[in-house]
Every structure is written in C-alpha cells, then in structure tokens.
Amino acid sequence: MDGRRFFELAREISKRKPIIAWKGGKTEVGARTAASHTGGMAGEQVIWEAVFRQTGVIQVNSLDEWMDAVFAFAFLPPPSTRGVFLIGGGGGSSVVSSDTCIHEGLDVPSPSSATMEKLRETVPAAGSIAGNPLDDWQTFVSPDYLGTILDLVCREPAMGMVIVTRLIARKAFHMSSQPDSIPATIEQVKQRGNRKPVVFVVDSEGGDSDLAAQGASLRAEFGRGGIPAYPSVKRAARALIHLYRYYNRLDQIKTLDW
C-alpha cells in the first residue's frame, strides 16, 4: 500500500461517502500470515489506526461488523445525536440492552416528562416498563402502536436513533403465534420518512434450523424494505455508533471548513 496516496484518497472520499475498512494482518501473527497470503508486509497496527482515524475511514474488525456497518450506511439517514431509544423485549433484556448500547458508545437518555406522561397512558403498570428502554408487549403485536411510539421518539431531541427488538413467537416463550406483521411494521417506519435512523433486532441464535431460517428471512424482509435488521442488540449498537461517528465527524469538518 502506498500509504500517502491512501491517506489523501481516503480523506477526500470520506467527505462524500463512507469507506468501511477491514484491515487484515494487524497483529504480528496476522501480518506473518498476510506475508504468505499476498506477499506484502502488513504495516504497524498503530499507524493504520491513526490513518483511519484521521481520514474518517470507518474501521471494522470482523466480517459481521463489516456487513453490519454496510447495512446501516446503505439505508440510514445521519443521526442527530448519539442518544438511542430502545424498544425492548422483556425486563432483563431491557436492562442488558442499555448496558450494551452504552458500552458501545451510545447514550440511552431518559425521555422528557411530556413523553413519560404519554407513555404512562398506554404502557401497563405491572410487567412492563415505561421509559427508555421501553418494555411493552404491545409494540410486538401492533404495528400501529409501534408507529405512535415512533412519533413520540421523533419529537424528542435527545433521541437520535431507535432500536426495536422484534421477538419471534415460539414455544420457549409464552407468546401465541402472531399473524405476520412485518409489512405493516415496515410501512409504519417508512411513513415516518426516515427522519431518524430506525433499526430492528431479530434474534434467532442457536442450533434450531427453523428458528435460524425464520430469523434470516425476517432480517432479509426488513432489509428489502430498506430497514437494517441485526441478530443482536450488540451488533445493532456497534453499527449505529459507526454511523453516528462518521456523520458527527463530517459535521465537525464542515464547521471547521477543514
């Protein structure tokens, strides 16, 4: 790699479109393998990281993270803040989703008192949690209800993005099988005109091939509808923080007229 030319190209292109880079051979062993693979020596990890940072290149470290970032950048508008509103899947999951998002660099701001008031009108007091994260089973079964929640979020300046967990009804859970509401759900998101990035999480991990097939086709259905869908909150959060940082840097560059 001609490092200087890469630096200049990357810096210019990054202002116009995201470059999502996966650098192989960052560790000494990786570099040794890279030498046998393509015959070149991979440079020092620390130099590469500095180059990526200074040029605005989005750096990823695995195939999944690469694809997850591509998914986000291909479909989502710039987020206005790093605050995320979490629409959850159960009490425990809400707790750990917050942890995960914050660990990845996002914020999980408290809703304004006006929004809290609205939420308390519709969220059941027992067995659900009104707030951010929102734990309310109605978001799973009613696309219209999800739509009204999205409206509330769109009016909250602190919430720059939304992650919605979509459970798959199955035996392990006490959920009756629901009619397929994905087209209606996609419609609800689309109606709100992509003002804030909205992504879905559909977990289908494990060795159950029916569940895996269902999860993959649900995520693909969201994807074909122009909405990124991820297999875990962790991966959704990582993709969104890449999205936030990229556009946030662009804003700063514009301000500085860099």
Add this chain to the structure above:
Amino acid sequence: MRNDLEPFFRPRHIAIVGVTRSESSFGGLSFLQKLQESSFPGTLYCINPRATEIRGLPAYPNLSSLPLVPDLAMVCVAAAHVPTVLEECGRIGLRYIHILTSGFKEIGTEQGRQLEEQIASIAKGKGLLIIGPNCMGPYCPASGLTAWGAIPGAPGPLGVISQSGSITQRLTEYAYSLGIGTDKAVSVGNGTVLDTLDFLEFMGQDEGIRVIALYIENMRDGRRFFELAREISKRKPIIAWKGGKTEVGARTAASHTGGMAGEQVIWEAVFRQTGVIQVNSLDEWMDAVFAFAFLPPPSTRGVFLIGGGGGSSVVSSDTCIHEGLDVPSPSSATMEKLRETVPAAGSIAGNPLDDWQTFVSPDYLGTILDLVCREPAMGMVIVTRLIARKAFHMSSQPDSIPATIEQVKQRGNRKPVVFVVDSEGGDSDLAAQGASLRAEFGRGGIPAYPSVKRAARALIHLYRYYNRLDQIKTLDW
C-alpha cells in the same frame, strides 16, 4: 447447607392458583397449557372459584378444597390477592410456592412495596419457601417441569439462576437447540424470600450440575456472594452476566426487579477475585456454556487455526490474538510434516493452516489433529468448516460431519477442539444449514460457533478459568 430446595424441581402435584377460563393475558392459563403440552407426568390442579372445569381438568374454589396437599403452588392471582393465598398455603402446610404475579416493589408504588413486605412476613411466620414474585419460577426437564423455556427440553449439565424470566427462557432454548441439556433452571424475580444466593448455594452442591449460568441484576448480600462464588468456582465454573452495569442499565433494573444494581467496578473486582467468568451478552454467555460443558482444560493459551482461505486465515489470527489467545508457530518437525501434504501454491502451511483438504477429508483432518496433539505450544484447535455454496467455487460435498466428529472423538478429547460454521446474513437456507451443522456438532459433544471471534472468546474464558484453578492449587489458596 441449602439442601431444602430440591422439592421445587421434583413436584408430583402442582396447584396453579388463579387459572382463568379464557386466555386474556399471560398468567395461570398459559402455565397450565404449557405443562399439559409438555405432558407433565404428575397431577395438575386448577384453582378458580368461578369455574368447575378448565381445559379438561376439574377446577377447585381454593387450595383447602383440594383432595391432597400439593407439592408446589404456582400463584398467578392479582398482586392484591397474593397474601391471602399465602396465608392459606400456611394453613394447609404447603411450603413450596412460586409467585408468578408482578406488581410489587418493582412498580415503585407504596402499595407494591407493602404487598411485598407482607409476602416476606407471611413466609417468615409460616415457614414458607417462596420463589418470586414477578418471575417464571422453577424449570426441570428431568421431572417434566417445563412450563416455559425449551419444551420438552432435555436433562444435561447446565444449571441456570436468573433475575430475568425472558433471558432464562431464551438460554434454556438456545442451549437445548445446540445439544446441551439443562438440569435445573430458576427465574427468581424480586427474590423476596429465596434469592439468587440460596439457589447458588444449592446448585453449588448439586452434583448433577457441572456448569452454572447466572444472570444477576442486584444482590442483597455481597459478602455471601463472594464467599459462595469463591468456593463453588473451585469445583465448577460459574458463568455470570451482570445486568445493570451502566447507570441506565441500573435504572432499568430498579423498575425491573425493584433492587438497585451495585457499582460496575466492584462487580468486576468480585468476579475476578472469585474466579467467576464474566460475560456481556446472550451469545457470549451461551458460547461459554457450550465450551465449559464439553471441553477439557487447555494446557496453554496457544491455538492452532485450521482455516478457510487466505484472507480468513489472516483475520482469524488477528481475532484470536485480540481476544487474548496466542497463535504460535508450529515446531520445525511439524512444519516439515505439513509441507509434505499441504500444496505449495494456493494454500498456506503453518499456523493458521489454510488447506482445502481439511474440508473434504475427515481422515486428513485427523492426521492434522494428530500433529497438533504432539505440539506442546498448541493448547486448543479452531477448525473452520465452510458450507459449500454458490458464492464460492466449491462443489457440493457429501455430508462428512459424522466422520469429522468421529475423527475428533477418536483423539479422546485430549485438547479442546471447536468448529466455526459461518452462516450469517439473510439467506434462510444458509442460515438453516448453518444452524443444523452447529447443532450436529453440539449433539456430538463438540462446540461449534458462528464466527472465529465467538469461538476465540469462548476459548479464552475456558483457558483463564482452568489456568486460575492451576494457580490456586499451586498456591494452596
């Protein structure tokens, strides 16, 4: 000694208190339905004063009118009625009680708090053992007690203790789908009478349980946790996921189970000092359970990578080292052997090994494993198993998984060997294929992961746990 909790998991007569006739929302009826679906081998009694029959079973107006004293009551009535039911349990001598109902301390109202105090004081006065409120309660496939989670599930080495019902359900299902059974699981909810610590002590002593998975949001007695965890960790791994580590997470935990989550830094120190394996996501939790359930202790942190292409070999090394493993160079004797069989062009002899023959020939893979077993620097092996598909230039292969499993098994589990089968994305056929391949390895007693990153993370947990045990033994700690 907490040796009085076993009956929660072996009930023969269960009373479900508060079964509605029609399904309105989640409650007693859904528990009854699940127990019937999973052919619970004992007797189920429905309590509902306004019904005579529910789902083919006679309904009784109250616990006192039952023909016998049940072994376990599942209480599903509204929060305000729970104290009355508990008083009745005390009168008839029913000591084992699970309260499903929510609407107590966790909703943050004065009434909720008072009701929860009443539960505690009735339990104390009458000597009741109570799981809950606000939880899914006990689960035990061996006795047909599967009102939730993987149904029917399978018995196995796993014990789960959790402050979240949905997370417990998901873990039992996840584990079952990969061929790992659950001995006992319990969702403890608010833990008003019996809490995480009681079940930790119990499962620590339970010889059927070899791996304990713990989901914690808060803890009343940190000192007791420390002492229990330190002792139990010497005998079996405790894999803990702490929810509410961040401030926001802790705020949500307070609304979820009504307790305040402690400081992150304290928890991390406690886990480190007690040898508890700490994980941060459902996948990482399950991946570690998978490794600990099946693998022997690794002798070193060095891993031998049997790869899937040149680029993948490069990044697999990066990933393993990033996760804390080593990727040592093979000895010159091994390199000589490898050069005899690995094609010079298009493959890479070394560690990682990139050689297509490992995909197509289980016997060849076996000879490579023999080489690795003789290398003291290699403590573990990760084998990438590609799925033949259109995107690659691979012809479809006959199914070689049984032969592959056989090759690994023949080498007697001397070094941990895991597989990676990548089936990411929105292609449902590929996803289904990947899931069933991983499950096939799992049923064969070999952990299989969807990515090198996840395999490497599970293996570093395995290495660190056993390495700490060795150090403790040396120090006679």
